[in-house]
Amino acid sequence: xxxxxxxxxxxxxxxxxxxxxxxxxxxxxxxxxxxxxxxxxxxxxxxxxxxxxxxxxxxxxxxxxxxxxxxxxxxxxxxxxxxxxxxxxxxxxxxxxxxxxxxxxxxxxxxxxxxxxxxxxxxxxxxxxxxxxxxxxxxxxxxxxxxxxxxxxxxxxxxxxxxxxxxxxxxxxxxxxxxxxxxxxxxxxxxxxxxxxxxxxxxxxxxxxxxxxxxxxxxxxxxxxxxxxxxxxxxxxxxxxxxxxxxxxxx
Amino acid sequence: xxxxxxxxxxxxxxxxxxxxxxxxxxxxxxxxxxxxxxxxxxxxxxxxxxxxxxxxxxxxxxxxxxxxxxxxxxxxxxxxxxxxxxxxxxxxxxxxxxxxxxxxxxxxxxxxxxxxxxxxxxxxxxxxxxxxxxxxxxxxxxxxxxxxxxxxxxxxxxxxxxxxxxxxxxxxxxxxxxxxxxxxxxxxxxxxxxxxxxxxxxxxxxxxxxxxxxxxxxxxxxxxxxxxxxxxxxxxxxxxxxxxxxxxxxxxxxxxxxxxxxxxxxxxxxxxxxxxxxxxxxxxxxxxxxxxxxxxxxxxxxxxxxxxxxxxxxxxxxxxxxxxxxxxxxxxxxxxxxxxxxxxxxxxxxxxxxxxxxxxxxxxxxxxxxxxxxxxxxxxxxxxxxxxxxxxxxxxxxxxxxxxx
Numbered sequence: 001x002x003x004x005x006x007x008x009x010x011x012x013x014x015x016x017x018x019x020x021x022x023x024x025x026x027x028x029x030x031x032x033x034x035x036x037x038x039x040x041x042x043x044x045x046x047x048x049x050x051x052x053x054x055x056x057x058x059x060x061x062x063x064x065x066x067x068x069x070x071x072x073x074x075x076x077x078x079x080x081x082x083x084x085x086x087x088x089x090x091x092x093x094x095x096x097x098x099x100x101x102x103x104x105x106x107x108x109x110x111x112x113x114x115x116x117x118x119x120x121x122x123x124x125x126x127x128x129x130x131x132x133x134x135x136x137x138x139x140x141x142x143x144x145x146x147x148x149x150x151x152x153x154x155x156x157x158x159x160x161x162x163x164x165x166x167x168x169x170x171x172x173x174x175x176x177x178x179x180x181x182x183x184x185x186x187x188x189x190x191x192x193x194x195x196x197x198x199x200x201x202x203x204x205x206x207x208x209x210x211x212x213x214x215x216x217x218x219x220x221x222x223x224x225x226x227x228x229x230x231x232x233x234x235x236x237x238x239x240x241x242x243x244x245x246x247x248x249x250x251x
Numbered sequence: 252x253x254x255x256x257x258x259x260x261x262x263x264x265x266x267x268x269x270x271x272x273x274x275x276x277x278x279x280x281x282x283x284x285x286x287x288x289x290x291x292x293x294x295x296x297x298x299x300x301x302x303x304x305x306x307x308x309x310x311x312x313x314x315x316x317x318x319x320x321x322x323x324x325x326x327x328x329x330x331x332x333x334x335x336x337x338x339x340x341x342x343x344x345x346x347x348x349x350x351x352x353x354x355x356x357x358x359x360x361x362x363x364x365x366x367x368x369x370x371x372x373x374x375x376x377x378x379x380x381x382x383x384x385x386x387x388x389x390x391x392x393x394x395x396x397x398x399x400x401x402x403x404x405x406x407x408x409x410x411x412x413x414x415x416x417x418x419x420x421x422x423x424x425x426x427x428x429x430x431x432x433x434x435x436x437x438x439x440x441x442x443x444x445x446x447x448x449x450x451x452x453x454x455x456x457x458x459x460x461x462x463x464x465x466x467x468x469x470x471x472x473x474x475x476x477x478x479x480x481x482x483x484x485x486x487x488x489x490x491x492x493x494x495x496x497x498x499x500x501x502x503x504x505x506x507x508x509x510x511x512x513x514x515x516x517x518x519x520x521x522x523x524x525x526x527x528x529x530x531x532x533x534x535x536x537x538x539x540x541x542x543x544x545x546x547x548x549x550x551x552x553x554x555x556x557x558x559x560x561x562x563x564x565x566x567x568x569x570x571x572x573x574x575x576x577x578x579x580x581x582x583x584x585x586x587x588x589x590x591x592x593x594x595x596x597x598x599x600x601x602x603x604x605x606x607x608x609x610x611x612x613x614x615x616x617x618x619x620x621x622x623x624x625x626x627x628x629x630x631x632x633x634x635x636x637x638x639x640x641x642x643x644x645x646x647x648x649x650x651x652x653x654x655x656x
Binding site for chain 2: 036064069130134137138139140142174179214215217221222224225226228229232233235236239240242243246247250251
């Protein structure tokens, strides 16, 4: 029964389909991080960080990302130090038992816009802007989804769909009504490398940054994967030959 | 085993006190039918999957914090700060899926070749117990990262016990260690998730000891009649097992390195939130067929009983199947029924991933009905009335025929 392997494979494929929630399927984009040779585009990720810092971070936290890890996307140690020091953190207690404010260091995590969920909801009409550290892994087809969502704000094309005050129409969002206002506007961020900051450009760059944030190990993982695969193919080939030779004389 | 080797010197001294060398020899000279096909590779693969789960799990446990406020964070710190922590966690998470894949193949092989029939009933029983223990372990392990699916999966599955009349609610409170899934639940799940794999290991030893009493079944289902039917386990099946391991590791590595989250659910990267229910609560893929059976029946208690019954029914299989011929190769009608059964289980798995609404419910009801119909009616009736094909004279004759071809 060779079919066993086939059956198992079929189980696999058939079970993976996720139930969709009437949201439009995002368009498949070509990303530099796709595929087994996928890489983090350092320049895009740095631009993406700037988009996050100047736009997204007004509402969204990234609690899992420490400044020190930004060297991964090509910032130098000095640049990271400077980026961290731009914001203050409430720390302490010190030797006198007092709490104090100090500039952030590379060991600190990115600052959150709100001290807690309640404060975030109070400031956002009751909606809670999710933390973005893992957003690419926490959504089905994450990279394409975030990209489509950022570019997907349109006028409602369905009749009878009432968009309440403070909500916006976005066909890629489950339920089509999202509490986030269209976050990006043409030319909103001035990129240091002179890249034209169209909405498409900014949304692509921020996806590259968020993808890195969700899977900072990706490049190392894929590189190790290629080496492991080469080893395993040789290993398996060796044992296939050995098996044939050992079994040859069995009658 | 009959022709015992004499051990001399230090070896002899040790052997006299601890029969370690003769035990090793037992394994290398263990007589195995020479006609086993690659369907017989899944047992050793499951063994290696268990060992890998224990090793990676041990290292993960050194960095994991079983507390509802810290569990999610600690898993992310494994992913980001622990050296090669991502490798450990992905190996462990994908490893669970690989373990189930090979175990399902292993069970499917046993079902087709009649490996549950006399004199291997106890071997089969220990296999089912292993399967149940494995499911419990996997379920509790999935709760540990304390993501949305962890929390809600734990809530749904523990709540099943509330279906039992009178004592149901008390059982659930007892399982939770509180009045909802909370920190005591997470703590005990971690403790049990650490304990159960070692019980699995013990069960594996019993499973193998039981196997070695009568030896492996084989594609003809015939008993071993002479020395010509068998060969030494080593090197013939050790080398064949390594071919299997190679293929196993290639698939495993592909997922770990290139698609580590393909088999998981994105919602588990959202920290658990008791105030927000996910749109669709789905278990990991390996539980989906049973989940579909559970949801297909409108009555909660009946659904729970059907779900447990779908596995417990396997205990009765050695007596439901009255056919003396073990292998499905010589049973033309059984073969067709078996194929439909496998399709049915795959179909149930697909349904388990769909929302329980509309046509999906009626489809799941038909599929659930067929699942039980197969074991309770088809297998017994076919086993009595089927006209089987002629068997080869011996294992060696069958082997020679295939070798010649």
